[in-house]
Amino acid sequence: MTRGAIGIIGASLAGLNAGLELRRQGFAGRLVIAGDEPHKPYDRPPLSKEMVRGTWGHDETKLAFDEDELRAEWRLGDPAVALDAAAGEVTFASGVREQFPGGIVIATGAAPRIIAGCELRGVHIVRTLEDSTALHASLAATTGPVVVIGGGFVGQEVAASCRELGLPVTLIEVAAPARHALGEEVAMHLAGIHRRNGVDVRLGVAVAAIEGEGTVTGVRLADGTLLPAAVAVVGVGVTPNVDWLAESGLTLDNGIVCDETCLAAPGVVAAGDVARWPNQRYGEMRRVEHWDNAVRQAVHAARRLLAEDGSAEAALPYTPVPWFWSDQYGLKLQLIGSTFGHDEVRILADPAKPDRVLALYRRGDRLNAVFGINNAKRLLAFRRMLEDNPSWDTGLGEAALLLAPAA
């Protein structure tokens, strides 16, 4: 029996990988991939790095895939505006309605949080190709100063890119860079890296207002300080794109609530930034906004959809060890596992390579996460180990072995 048409909503990294996996698993029916943007899937990590610096353009961000293998009908630049999950029907902004009796994959991602002042000329967010192109144009036309609001990884990467362009940059963060994820000590280490590279890092201070008449002129801090700004970049987190699902019948709560297998409703799966599911490995109900998760969860969700009628392997829980990376100032930052709710951070010194950082995160009696800078081989060893849910003692033992001088 031929399975009916499948719709993938979100022409993203996750959407593309879901489509490719459906084909690899033998789905031969009609496949529609719909996206609100006019582009076929492209890669977002370069948008805060190579694209901002102007060394890459749109072409270099395009995700490579074989159209003959994917055999998708593309519906681009036509946002989905409603879903009837029970009927398997999606309505698009153009008024077109499509039935997907074979199932629906939702990969609509997330959108940057907007604050007052974002409408001013010279104020940028970074999520889409157009955002990044506009930011680069602003940066190319100024000698600064640049103010980056938000010390998450997007903000940090933009600040680093601005320094590589030779622009004066101030980075404002109410806490410390990525503190909620990495803990105080590692966050302060990151702040130190930015300072050594010439960024004016302001921690523990909130933004009161972005100022300007039509065009940004400065950023006012809560303590009254005015930072002049020719360009401001706002990177204060994202919210999942679920507004279009309000009447869908799906459960929405900080994303699409899925079961442990990524199933949101019969015939509906979700993947990527928009999907919130219980990762049984850590006992956490979370969304994961990482590139690697978009790929892996999409593959899992595609198989899960096909498992409904038995045309793929049984429905398995999705229990990844998350992996995140960031590149700044030529440094390679990697985070493996979950630092959520950690009880202790153990920072390990490497006498041979003081510039390398390795931080272990304990939760209860388990090693739950490892963060490192310029430490890829060791982190690979930990990544393999974290698949087995190691105890804290096992993790410390492994770390001692890895850090021991070569015999």
Added chain:
Amino acid sequence: MDHSASNMASRESPFAGEDFRMKVVVDWALCDGNGACALEAPTIFELSDDDELIVLTDEFGEALRDQAAAAVRVCPKRALRLEM
């Protein structure tokens, strides 16, 4: 022969019973040594002590097709491709 490669080969021959061959190509200008490929395909990729990618075997048979494809898929720098 690189001893690390022979070590792997003793466990699983890259050509186990296959005529079909494929080749993995690394774009060294893009590779950043993250090691994502080595997680998925430890028979094909490893990292050196200096965090540089080592290709243990760049041609292999059907038996390694799935892990090679997974390695290509998870490379965050999109530095890998498979040639059939």
